[in-house]
Amino acid sequence: MDMKLKEQASAITELTFDLLRCCEAKEKMFAKDHGLKVAEFRCLRIVEAGKSYSVQELATSMHLSPSRLTRIIDGLFAEKLVDRVQSIEDRRFAKISLTNKGQTLVGKLKEEYADLHGEMLKDISVDDRDKIYQGISLMQGLVSTWLVRNA
Amino acid sequence: MDMKLKEQASAITELTFDLLRCCEAKEKMFAKDHGLKVAEFRCLRIVEAGKSYSVQELATSMHLSPSRLTRIIDGLFAEKLVDRVQSIEDRRFAKISLTNKGQTLVGKLKEEYADLHGEMLKDISVDDRDKIYQGISLMQGLVSTWLVRNA
DNA sequence: CCTTTTCTTTGCTAAAAGCAAAAATAGTGA
């Protein structure tokens, strides 16, 4: 009865584990090729041009501690990729946003990172790409809600 | 024409990125709950009972440097989870294998880690689980071969 | 034998990350 679940769970566990290792290696390569630390790349990748973020927001969406984020932002600030201003409404909050230089870089990063994936995906069928999308989408949703419940 | 590819690549890039962060958080929680460092958990997860591995083999399959592996194995050895003996045929090689204690632990780890995924997967249909499997399987293959070509 | 190659370890350094305490600010109840 639950045998099927157990089997599928095992198989998915294994695959996800391998995928994770590969994707980490991939991220590391990409960041290095662009003169960024992995943490910086990961951070830049989630900030959108024009929006501003608190340290906490960034920490939460990156699954890291606020103190860790302060350090990552320090680095980006030093490279003039982000601005950091105190919020006027509540001066405890920082407002982190991309500088012009940051926007340009992030635009390029997103484009090139998508191109890299395009390169990987170009030789398979549209259908298979859709299977990848659906599968990962489902999985991402599950892991995400599991985390909320269990963290 | 290639518009479809570009779109799909972007979407998959984004999703994979999010999935990665979540799975890393998940691994970290799991390792911590079992009194292991993340690197130790990752290493234990790939060694099978009865088999023996060289440092290099482990390094390659974990996408890490041999020197890093030496240190991880040091830790596991200190906890008496693995044995490390010199190969008799070629004494440059180390032969890393699980101790009894290690086998017991790894058995438990694998079971519980699969259970954790079973927990996540239990409320969706067999069909959706299969979609996850297929999607991740395809993606893992692509990233893996991309890495071989580009590393 | 001597040189070269291969596998692992060691010493050192950098990057990644968290914890606990401090600092700054906001909010609140007496």
Added chain:
DNA sequence: TCACTATTTTTGCTTTTAGCAAAGAAAAGG
């Protein structure tokens, strides 16, 4: 008002993760 509490971020410190380059040890070939 003012003392106390809560929130947000930063700082100091430590741990974990990771790689590089050199050293050590063993094999392989000339």
